[in-house]
Amino acid sequence: MSISVVIADDQRMLRTGLRMVIETEPDLAVVGEAGDGVEAVALARRLRPDVVLMDIAMPRQDGLAATRALLATPDPPRVIVLTTFDTDENLFNALQAGASGFLLKVSSPEHLITAIRVVAGGEALLDPAVTTRVIEAFAHRPGPTPPAALGDLTPRETDVLRLLARGLSNAEISAQLVVGEATVKTHVARVLMKLGLRDRVQAVVFAYESGLVRAGG
Incomplete structure (x- = not known):
């Protein structure tokens, strides 16, 4: 097709x-x-x-x-x-x-x-260069109030979102968390579903807008 x-x-x-x-x-x-x-x-x-x-x-x-x-x-x-x-x-x-x-x-x-x-x-x-510029765009913004939707994530899903927001690939997240890459893909899919996001680009923007990740953090 x-x-x-x-x-x-x-x-x-x-x-x-x-x-x-x-x-x-x-x-x-x-x-x-x-x-x-x-x-x-x-x-x-x-x-x-x-x-x-x-x-x-x-x-x-x-x-x-x-x-x-x-x-x-x-x-x-x-x-x-x-x-x-x-x-x-x-x-x-x-x-x-x-x-x-x-x-x-x-x-x-x-x-x-x-x-x-x-x-x-x-x-x-979403490559590392784009991620870096998104980080810089949020560098001097005031800290927002975290949205309630973050509470729907498990601790491991929150960890995955943080790493995803820093531009890590699934393979790199897998190595960082010492889990299989298939497990990471499942976590990413669940994060997107729970937060109502379409893809990794939206996840990065959400992570910084929500205050979950801050520039230099």
Whole structure:
């Protein structure tokens, strides 16, 4: 079964280029294109793609607002935010909006294809560099009141969330806690389910917003 993709960008030439890259892969299919955020939301709701590639700077409604609108609907698509500018503000706002990935438009075709497959598979594009910048974004924020949902986690699930929020992979968490990697995957799945989160990106944002993990902690 192919992974369906909607491309949302106000530059027609860029959309054409992205389509050409994506459709070289037999397991990927572009099912629609949108030139602004309003059109992107309407198109995604109608076509129900697996993944939406969402530009940030678009007319009528920007990509961040469109992402929030899409992810507020039942069974939403996964969203990868595309941007020309590698700024902390864009990164942080994209993660807060609920995006599962963040890519620069200068990323290689190989990176784009990998990103689509990873995100469509239910994972998120979260590497140590991104995690570090999320930490820095929270470094000087006042400490929040921990949400009640944290109390639903077992001590081991809380440990897993802390390590996940610091950018550790499942294998690294496994080594740190001296448990099997399959056990870690189960803990991660339970953390996401109990907290109502879609993926590891949201888990990182939640951990810092809740005060469970603090920069430098």
